[in-house]
Amino acid sequence: MAYTIRDDEGYKVLELSGEVDLNESPKARKQILELLKQDYDLLVDLSAVEYIDSSGVASLVEGYQIAKTGNLKFGLIGVSEAAMQVLQLARLDRVFPIFDSAVAAKG
Amino acid sequence: MESALDEIKPSDLPAPPQAAIQIMRACAHSEVNNQELAKISSTDPVLTAELLRIVNSAFFGMSGEVSNVTRAINILGHKALRNMVLCISVRDALKPDDIEGFDSTGFWEDTLRRATAGKLIGRSIGLDGDECFTACLLQDFGLLVMFYAHRGGDAKWNDFSSLDPDKRLQREQEVFAVTHDQVSLMLAEKWMLPESFRNAIGFHHQPEKCPDESSMRLAQVMHCADWLAALFSAPGKARILQQVHAKLKEYFGYLEEQGMELLNQIPDQVEDAADALGLHLQSQEDFEEVIREANVMLAEENTSYQELTWQLEQALKERDDLAAALAQELELAAEIQRSLLPAKQNSGFPVYGVNISARELSGDFFDYFTLDDGSIHFNLGDVSGKGITASLLMAKTSSLFRCLGKREYDPGKLMAQINDEICETSIRGMFVTMIAGRFNPDTGHVQLVNAGNPPVLIVQDGKIKKVDAGAPPLGIVPGIEFPVIEFDLKNGHLISFSDGVTEGYIGKGQEMGMQGLIELLEKSAKHSPKQQLDNVLNCFTDARVQQRDDITILVLEHYPTKYEKILSYEFNSMPAELMQMRQQVRKALKSRQCNKTCIDRLLLAVNEAAMNIMQHAYSDAEDGQIKLEILCKQSELVFRLTDFACPIDRSCVKGRDLNDIKPGGLGVHFMHEIMDEVRFLDDCKNAGNILLMRKKLDASCLKGGS
Numbered sequence: 001m002a003y004t005i006r007d008d009e010g011y012k013v014l015e016l017s018g019e020v021d022l023n024e025s026p027k028a029r030k031q032i033l034e035l036l037k038q039d040y041d042l043l044v045d046l047s048a049v050e051y052i053d054s055s056g057v058a059s060l061v062e063g064y065q066i067a068k069t070g071n072l073k074f075g076l077i078g079v080s081e082a083a084m085q086v087l088q089l090a091r092l093d094r095v096f097p098i099f100d101s102a103v104a105a106k107g
Numbered sequence: 108m109e110s111a112l113d114e115i116k117p118s119d120l121p122a123p124p125q126a127a128i129q130i131m132r133a134c135a136h137s138e139v140n141n142q143e144l145a146k147i148s149s150t151d152p153v154l155t156a157e158l159l160r161i162v163n164s165a166f167f168g169m170s171g172e173v174s175n176v177t178r179a180i181n182i183l184g185h186k187a188l189r190n191m192v193l194c195i196s197v198r199d200a201l202k203p204d205d206i207e208g209f210d211s212t213g214f215w216e217d218t219l220r221r222a223t224a225g226k227l228i229g230r231s232i233g234l235d236g237d238e239c240f241t242a243c244l245l246q247d248f249g250l251l252v253m254f255y256a257h258r259g260g261d262a263k264w265n266d267f268s269s270l271d272p273d274k275r276l277q278r279e280q281e282v283f284a285v286t287h288d289q290v291s292l293m294l295a296e297k298w299m300l301p302e303s304f305r306n307a308i309g310f311h312h313q314p315e316k317c318p319d320e321s322s323m324r325l326a327q328v329m330h331c332a333d334w335l336a337a338l339f340s341a342p343g344k345a346r347i348l349q350q351v352h353a354k355l356k357e358y359f360g361y362l363e364e365q366g367m368e369l370l371n372q373i374p375d376q377v378e379d380a381a382d383a384l385g386l387h388l389q390s391q392e393d394f395e396e397v398i399r400e401a402n403v404m405l406a407e408e409n410t411s412y413q414e415l416t417w418q419l420e421q422a423l424k425e426r427d428d429l430a431a432a433l434a435q436e437l438e439l440a441a442e443i444q445r446s447l448l449p450a451k452q453n454s455g456f457p458v459y460g461v462n463i464s465a466r467e468l469s470g471d472f473f474d475y476f477t478l479d480d481g482s483i484h485f486n487l488g489d490v491s492g493k494g495i496t497a498s499l500l501m502a503k504t505s506s507l508f509r510c511l512g513k514r515e516y517d518p519g520k521l522m523a524q525i526n527d528e529i530c531e532t533s534i535r536g537m538f539v540t541m542i543a544g545r546f547n548p549d550t551g552h553v554q555l556v557n558a559g560n561p562p563v564l565i566v567q568d569g570k571i572k573k574v575d576a577g578a579p580p581l582g583i584v585p586g587i588e589f590p591v592i593e594f595d596l597k598n599g600h601l602i603s604f605s606d607g608v609t610e611g612y613i614g615k616g617q618e619m620g621m622q623g624l625i626e627l628l629e630k631s632a633k634h635s636p637k638q639q640l641d642n643v644l645n646c647f648t649d650a651r652v653q654q655r656d657d658i659t660i661l662v663l664e665h666y667p668t669k670y671e672k673i674l675s676y677e678f679n680s681m682p683a684e685l686m687q688m689r690q691q692v693r694k695a696l697k698s699r700q701c702n703k704t705c706i707d708r709l710l711l712a713v714n715e716a717a718m719n720i721m722q723h724a725y726s727d728a729e730d731g732q733i734k735l736e737i738l739c740k741q742s743e744l745v746f747r748l749t750d751f752a753c754p755i756d757r758s759c760v761k762g763r764d765l766n767d768i769k770p771g772g773l774g775v776h777f778m779h780e781i782m783d784e785v786r787f788l789d790d791c792k793n794a795g796n797i798l799l800m801r802k803k804l805d806a807s808c809l810k811g812g813s
Contacts, residue, residue, distance in 0.1 A: 021689075022718050023682035051689070051707075053714050054773035061768060082707060089711070089780055090773050 003031055008102035011073070012040035017048030020056035029059035036066050036074075043102055047078030052086050064096060073097075075105050123196030123298065126151030131196075132299055134189035144188060145177040157195050157385075158188075164383035190241040193298070197244055198384055208264045209254070215386050216377070217268070217340050218244060223376040225332035227369050232359055234324060240380070242304060242325055243332045246311050249290030250275075253283050271341040271350075272333040276312055288312050314358070327358040335370065339397060345404030370398060437467040444498055447505045449474050455741065457548040458485050459637075460661035461644065463654070470497030471605045471659035472505045476512070481742060481803045483548060484512045484521075487661040488541035489560065489605040491580075496537065504529060504539050504581065518544045522556045522581070522589035530585035538582040542603050549743065551596035551665035556589045561606050564625070566639075567599030569632035571625055596665035600636040602628070607656035608643070616652040636664050670738040670745065673698065680721040680731035680750075685714055688735065695737050699744070705808040709744070712781040715774035716748050716798055719760070724752035724796055744802045746782075752795040757787055 001024035004015045012035050016028055035042050044060060046052070060076070067074030075097035079087065087093045099105040123131075129147045133139040148155050155176055162179045180188050222243040229239030254262060262282050267275055279286045292309035300308075306322035307314075307329060314326035334351045338344060351370075355361035361369075381388045441464075448462055460473040470490040477483050486508050490497040507525045515521040522543055529539060540559035546552070557563065559580030562573040577590045604624075611619050619627075624643065631642050640662055647658055674695035678684040689710050696706045717733060725731035731752055738745040760775055778785050784801035791797045802808075 019686055019689075021682065021685050021714065022721070023685060051710070053711060053718065054771075054777060055718065057773060058771055065768070085704070085707060086711060086777075089708075089777055092768075095768055 001025075001027060003028065005031070005035070008043070009106040010041065011043045011102050011105065013043045013045050013077070013102055015045035015048065017050075019051040020049055020059075021051060021053045022055045025053070025055040025059050028056060029062065032059055032063040033066065036063060036070060036072060039070065039072060041073035042067060043075050043077050043099070043105055045077050046080055046083045049080050049083045052083050054086075054090075057086060057090055057092065060096065061092070073105075075099055077101055077105060123192075123200060124151055124154060126154050127192045127196045128298070130192045131189055134185045139185065141177055141180045144180050144185070145175075148176045154192070154195065158191055160385070161191050161194070161383050164379070186235065187237055190237050193241050193300075194244060194384060196298075197248060198386070210264065210268065212387070212389055213268060213340075214251070215381070216388050217336055218247065219377045219380050219384075219386070219388070220339055220373060221247065221332045221336035223373055223380055224335040224369070225328050227372055227376065228331055228335075228355075228359075229325070229328045231369065232324070232328070234328065238304075239325065239328050239332075242307055243329055245295065245300075246291055246308055246329050246333070247287055248294060249287035249292075250279065252290050252294065253279070253285065253287060257283070269341055271337045271343065271347055272312065272330075274341075286312075327354075331355055331358065335373070338370075338401065344397065344401035345407075348398075348401040348405060367398070440495070440498065441467050444468060444472075444502065447472060447474070447502060449476065457664045457666065457741075458483055458546065458662070459640075460487065460659065461640065463644075463647070463658045465607070465654050465657050466493065468495060468498035469657045469659075470494075470501050471607065471657035472501045473659055473661045474505055474508060475661075476509065477805070478513070478516060478545070479805070480516075481547070481549070481805065482516070483546045483663075484508075484516075484518075484543070485546060485661060485663065486512075486541055486543040487560065487603045487605065487659060488539050488581075489607070489657070489659070491536075491538050491540075493656075496534070500529075500534075500537055500539065500582075504541065508543065512543075516545060517591070518554050518556045519589045519591040522558060522578070523587070526558070526581045526587065526589070527585050529582035538580040540576075540580045540606075546596075546663050548665065548741065551598070553594055553596055553601065553663065555592045555594075557592070558589060561604060561609060561621070563601055563603040564628065565594070565596065565599060565601050566628060566632070566636070567597060569629070571628055596663065598665055598667045600665065601663040602636075602639075603661045605657060605659040607654070607658045608660060610656060611647050611654055611658055612650045612652045613646040614650060616650070619646060636662050666741070670740045672736060673739045674735065674737040676735045678717075678733055678735070679729060680725040680727075680733055681729040682718075682721065685717060688717060689714055692735070692737065696744075699739060699804070700810050701804065701808055702810045705804070708781045709746075709802065712778045712800060713746055713748075715777050716746070716800065719774055720748060720750045720752070720796075720798075723760070724750045724755050742804045744804060746798075746800040746802075748798045748800075749791075749794045750796050751793075754791070755796055760787075 001016060001018040001020050003017070006013050006015070014028075014031050014035060018024070020028055032042065032044065042063065044063070064074050066072075077099045078101065079098055084093065087096065097105070122128075126147055130144060133144055133147060148158065158176060158179060162183065183191075222240045225243030226236040226240035230236035250267065254264060266282075267278060270278055276286050276288075288309055288311055292305060295305045295308045303319070303322040303325060306317050306319070307325035310317045310322070311326045311329035311333065314323050314330050317323035317326050331351065331354050334347060334354060338347050338351060341347060352361075352363050352366050355366045355369075378388065449460075452459065458475040460475075462469060462471055462473060464471070470493055471488065473485070473487040475483055475485040488501070488504055490500045490504065504525065507528055508521070511524050512521055515524060522541070538559070542555065542557045542560045542563055544553055544555035555563065555574065556578065557574060557576040558578045559576050562575045565572040565574065574592055574594075577592060578587070609619055609621050609624055613619050613623070627642060627646065628639055631639050634642065640660060643660065644658075647654060674691060676688060676691045678688050692710055692713055693706055696709060701709070713735065717735070720733055721727060721731070731750060734749040736747040736749075738747065778800065782800040782802050784799070786799055788797040788799055
């Protein structure tokens with residue numbers, strides 16, 4: 001798994017790519033928690049995610065809950081088909097705010 | 108009024124003058140000399156005078172040259188003399204005026220026309236014209252005798268005079284119980300006429316019966332002459348003219364033009380003959396008018412004949428068009444019918460069948476389809492009767508099975524529903540014999556209902572068992588139950604068939620029979636079920652007779668349970684090893700024709716199971732061993748994950764409530780959501796824990812599915 005962080009439409013966008021499994025998800029979790037700690041409104045870009053397992057999904061859930069508590073905005077953008085399948089299995093597709101892009105999240 | 112031939116007494120027959128009899132008798136002997144004949148003739152001055160008058164008439168062609176009988180005989184010869192004497196005798200023999208309603212003039216006209224026609228025809232084919240004339244003069248004389256013998260009776264001359272030869276003969280038989288040819292023959296015998304003469308007179312209505320060639324030729328001439336004369340006296344001239352032409356052609360090979368040439372000579376000749384015989388005739392009917400009339404009618408008939416031919420051609424064309432249209436419709440119907448049979452499955456599919464129809468359309472059918480739980484509904488049926496009606500009911504029953512069978516898994520209830528539907532709407536007297544059932548291809552378990560169909564055969568370990576019908580055919584009794592028979596195929600196979608198989612012809616035309624079928628299957632016990640099916644079908648294709656009924660066979664096969672190991676992979680309990688493990692699984696599943704969505708989901712479930720082992724069984728220790736095996740059996744995948752940690756508390760391994768949004772606990776939920784079965788094995792032998800996950804591959808899992 002690799003990641004990048006960028007600014008987009010007033011959000012911090014964490015873009016994950018590759019396979020987010022038990023081995024890699026701690027890195028993603030760490031970035032999510034750090035960015036939220038700095039009070040950024042956060043969007044996680046999943047467009048390049050090829051695989052995500054329950055540990056990866058757990059990191060996203062954790063971020064969502066922290067943002068909620070800290071009154072920060074949190075959402076997912078560009079969710080790939082592989083990632084969406086897993087979110088649907090966990091019935092989380094109806095829980096996370098999901099947008100096509102940062103612009104869409106802003107609007 | 109009836110009379111037989113023997114009732115006509117000799118005294119009824121006219122007797123010629125004594126001198127005439129003597130001349131005829133003398134002429135019958137070839138050694139008689141002319142002087143003797145002249146001497147006999149001279150004993151009857153009236154006869155002598157008549158003879159000389161006739162000889163000198165234009166008709167006999169010696170006008171005014173012959174002045175005495177001896178010279179006449181010298182010139183004419185014996186035969187001509189006899190003929191002349193005969194003519195005179197015939198003319199004078201009867202007093203036809205004694206017959207009520209007799210038209211003397213009409214009779215002689217008719218007779219002379221017949222005699223003249225005979226003379227002309229006879230001469231044209233090389234016979235003695237005068238002899239023919241005389242014979243024709245005599246041929247119908249019998250009728251006059253018959254009337255004479257029955258004078259005072261009910262018979263009317265008029266009823267006979269205008270009939271054609273065939274009808275007149277028929278009428279004579281009806282009225283007198285005897286015909287004129289028979290009476291004329293008697294007369295000819297009494298007058299001691301030569302044999303050929305007698306034969307011709309006797310058979311002039313059926314010349315082919317004459318015993319010899321010369322009398323037959325004469326009889327043929329007389330026969331034609333009869334029809335030619337009828338042209339003047341009988342109605343239906345067109346048909347008679349046709350008969351005349353047909354007979355002239357048949358007997359003498361005459362073309363129509365030659366026939367017409369003969370006909371044209373008749374009127375003049377008749378007048379000459381009448382003159383010669385001293386008979387008075389009324390003015391001759393305009394012959395040309397008669398012929399013209401006949402030809403016009405014939406043309407009209409030909410026109411209507413052409414019209415008829417045209418109509419017939421149109422009708423035939425219409426029939427051919429309709430037949431072609433019908434054939435096309437039938438072909439279309441047959442195509443629709445074929446579409447009702449199940450699509451051909453992969454060679455590994457455990458159910459297959461064959462349907463060979465005896466006609467374009469079949470009354471037999473079979474079908475099978477996989478249900479959501481992986482079991483297979485199957486059926487095989489035979490509609491009573493054949494042809495279009497049977498094929499329509501077949502289509503209906505087959506559709507009902509497919510439609511209702513997708514929701515009703517119990518074959519007994521399914522049959523009851525189909526039965527009620529058919530009873531409600533089917534045509535009286537039609538019914539369907541059918542077997543239907545549900546087959547679990549994994550366990551080999553079969554639930555079967557047999558409604559009036561021949562027994563199904565279960566072949567197991569080379570032995571054959573029959574399962575007979577347990578219910579009546581469908582469409583007869585509404586509201587009944589259909590008992591379900593249950594059994595396990597256990598590595599065997601089931602053969603069901605329509606009665607067209609046991610009643611089908613094999614070899615030189617004997618029936619296959621139930622015993623024959625069983626023997627054939629026993630003989631080929633070592634063959635595969637498919638080979639056995641081919642063996643049965645070959646019997647019918649090798650038969651030397653046409654099959655009379657549709658042949659339909661359905662086979663269910665239970666394969667020996669054999670799992671194929673498609674992956675065995677060992678790895679350490681390190682999260683970093685998961686990616687490599689997933690690659691191995693992806694590769695293995697791709698080889699089983701799974702589609703991408705299915706592979707992604709299975710990968711997730713296996714990955715979650717491995718994660719659980721790492722985190723819970725090995726408590727994140729990274730030196731633990733994990734063994735993954737993937738086994739495959741037809742449409743089923745089994746994932747087996749073995750660890751060597753301490754046995755875990757299984758009660759802790761369960762999915763969480765998804766409404767409680769929190770980071771952990773999703774893995775077990777994923778596994779249950781994706782797999783059909785997730786369980787730990789109880790007996791783990793040397794291992795710590797063995798997790799088993801089972802997945803049935805339905806259509807949605809395979810490539811091409813959603």
